[in-house]
Amino acid sequence: MAVKEPVKGTGAAVADARRDQMLAAAARLIAERGFSDTRIADVASRVGASPALVIYYFGTKDSLLTEALRWSERSFYAAVEEMLHESASVDARIGTLVSWCLPETRRRSDDWGLWFDLWVQAFRHPEVKKDRAELDQQWRDLVARVVRAGVEAGEVGEVDVEEFTIMWAALLDGLVVQVALDDPVVDGALARRIALDVARRNLGLR
Amino acid sequence: MAVKEPVKGTGAAVADARRDQMLAAAARLIAERGFSDTRIADVASRVGASPALVIYYFGTKDSLLTEALRWSERSFYAAVEEMLHESASVDARIGTLVSWCLPETRRRSDDWGLWFDLWVQAFRHPEVKKDRAELDQQWRDLVARVVRAGVEAGEVGEVDVEEFTIMWAALLDGLVVQVALDDPVVDGALARRIALDVARRNLGLR
């Protein structure tokens, strides 16, 4: 099921397209079933290719899966960066960040699963760990940039930007965990409210 | 290595002791290698028994591992509860909570791994999810109790206890993630400082 046509075209373009197909398929599968229950045969069939081809491209299963994890996280942040251009005021931007992490309607309910698996892998594999740290720094930089812009625009009161950023990013992570795990008292709406409240209070907004 | 003697004694006591041995061994192994890389043969040899015996007690591998996860989390919270009796003021108690989650000297560096694996399992297995939610509620109740005691003692200013608790618990989780994953900018000391700052500021302490 969901078997795609073999990639048309020739030369190096084929290889690139294939790699991307496979990374995307792997990411989806990890999200659906979890890292350790994702088989290369699954990835292969999603892409309409043989398991051998997957190995042909990635060498080992582990290499495929960890690359897929990083690929997915990277595209997540790229998407936020994009989205951020659309809001103007600090308050609106903060809102954008929040509803990106804690969307009103769960985009796809298993997206969260990737985060958890990413953390598990990062915990034990130095390369993944390094990657995750860099991406997270990128995320914090994004938050910091929003705040600093607010300070310059005079919308934000006095804050230690560095420290606020670290605190608030951690808070978001923690809230995401609760919501992702369907905590009966911490639902999406409450989590969003708390995230916004804390930001506004600390930044002296409103 | 680390093979223990078969349990002495007779009757039902043997069975109980064995189950506990196995749960403890499994928890350690999960922490060391991760959930999906823990084999029943490993658990068996740590306990000085045959793989067959492990199945004899737990029926399936999965049942053993998820029970081990819950067992371990339960004992974690039990230990905090214990420890809390020793501090008196709100401020001291808050400090206790923080340094329990983010200890100065990492107790055993792989303890964190269990949390991540627990989250991964909880995300996909409803029973584990329910268990985790309950335990987490217990943890929040603990925090809330500390805060309420502070309010009654007049040490704490005006707060929405419910909301503070949820917020602060999530913050701790988020900070734990960063520290556990060796984030280069969020080390243990900084995380502790942030956690304490936020608590003090929100509770009007100091």
Next chain:
DNA sequence: AGTGACTGACTGACTGTTCAGTCTATGAGC
């Protein structure tokens, strides 16, 4: 003719689980 994407058919290792049967302590019956 050559290069590189691609595959089918294997295989070899791993490992959860089963099973038939051992060993030990207990306790009922004498």
Next chain:
DNA sequence: GCTCATAGACTGAACAGTCAGTCAGTCACT
């Protein structure tokens, strides 16, 4: 106090399923 049957902890050996990875070779394009 002794015997013997029973129960339940325990195991070695085998089974069966699963998969990652290999390999020799095909096919299509240049």
